[in-house]
Amino acid sequence: MRTRQVKVSWQGSLFLARFDAMASPCEILLALPREQQSLAEKLARIAAEEVWRIEATYSRYRPDNFFARLHQQAGQWQEVDAETTRLLDFADQAWQLSGGLFDITSGILRRVWSFDGSDRLPDPDAVAALLPRIGWDQVGWESRTDSLGGRLFLPSGMELDLGGLGKEYAADRALGLALQALQAALGSAQSASLPGLLVNLGGDLAANAPPSEQAPWRVGIESTAVENQAASLLELTRGGLATSGDSRRYLVCDGKRYGHLLNPKTGWPLQKAPRSVTVSAPTCVQSGLVASLALLQGEAAETFLKQTGLAYWLAA
Template identity: 25%
Template sequence: MKLRRIIGVLLCLALCLGMLSGCGGEKRYSGEFYGAFDTVVIVTAYCASQEEFDGLFSQTEEELLRLSRLYDIYVPYEGVTGLYQLNQKAGQGPVEVEPEVMELLLFARECYDRTGGVVNVAMGSVLSIWHEAREQAAEEPEKAQLPSQEALSQAAEHCRIEDLVLDEEAGTAELRDSQMSLDVGAVAKGFAVQRVTESLMESGYENFVISAGGNVQAQGAPPEKEGWSVGIEDPQQAGELIDTVTITSQAVVTSGGYERFYTVDGERYHHIIDPETLYPAQRMLSATVICDDGALADCLSTALFLMEPEEALEFARSQGALAILVTLDGQVLDTQEK
């Protein structure tokens, strides 16, 4: 899955003072777990009691882990029929999938249409080649090498979104090309965090924030505050911020190539692949999106990263989203600037 980072999720005052009392006796609680989407998930909430927070935290952990297993394309899990199994049965006819898998794939197809094909979950055959190259480099850095253009070009012939056939009534998905595979790294985490947020709201929880790698989803606001303060990291200087935004019932998602990469002959090659060149995109350092829906924010952040800066700003505006971009030369651009 795509790994992106936003720091400074918690209010500075809360970080300094720890558990604070709020209106109505609510206090700040926080906890974290690892395993969902291969990242550390931090859950922070204002609750009336530890028991109430424990319920919120357990629900978040359970549901995110379940969705992570359904959407994992690398590891099979016992008793789980998810994307791994769908990829394994490419070219073998329709496969019955879980409702959450169907929902994700329908959204992924919508993302393809919305972005004009820039975000394409059917690019798994190409992305898997780069994934294997990064894995090999991690094990034997001295043998790190780039994929061959021939292998990438051949794989690109099996990335047609039209070959992903969904039958909602039957609850089946089919990959008609036996050599195609899905990679949902551009959309899955945001989609999952959005769904968990909605589930928590249905359970009656009102003021909380979930930080899952580079995906931050907030609901409500801390007592007597305008919203949750989220720091956006400088992709060129770890630990430094380029901006801080305050959100209420919104999501903030950042895409960038500064964490997941490998090096060949002194050059870095990150994990966000341009569908036109089949190589890591070289248009900007990071793209951050702020909007009401975490799934859409995830999709848009990847799309913007793959566009030229001015094109990305215009596209973000057309989608009703705020965006903060860092160009290759370190310039910070904002959709709110004229």
């Protein structure tokens, strides 16, 4: 099998690594001296391999992976590993916090919705026919406290979709593993002031706190009006940053714009929500979840965000 590529180059004051994963262009920035290129290449490879591993394990588009086997064995209790347990526990908490609006069983709606910028809306009857197969409360889930995994009962005909968590989780994991490898390479003497690393998976970011002499990371929030153009620049010193919005996935019919975020209770896009929500939080997973939960509040998004106490940015 062909080895996937990670391209590392020197960009004036740091290393930039580029690779593709999860249908997105991905980058890793490493604030290492130029003479440490071999270390930069090693760290970038470690991070990319972790992203690819998560993609291979949980992608809903692969017929031969772990996630596919969960669906092939629907209708019976199944044992799942500790990592999957953590993700499903997180999804369960998100479902409860959102009052059922964040629901990893709603991905089945992609069968009738295609957010390709066209004006093609699905048949309302086709949407309605899928609603009985949506609802996390229909899934049997038993999480064990011994960290050894859990038990899942997925009813026949239902689907799980971790697309709302996958990239953010991968960004956090990639950063964590790269930092572990960096600390091992530099030794304990420099562990308190590790050089800055930033993982960018298609706009979902995770970064460590750079040494005091290093400037914060400057990152752009994508414009909702002009594709591939930043509307504003932010400074990120550590933690996660994630954006949820409809700048790339939407429909326009009879002058009305339909964003890709669907209400699992109706099967239709949420109305009166901001075009884009960006949130900064201690981890990328937290950032992505809060951004999604905010959009799910519709016109009450900003009220919800203010209550979180986290930094956020809205685009109408």
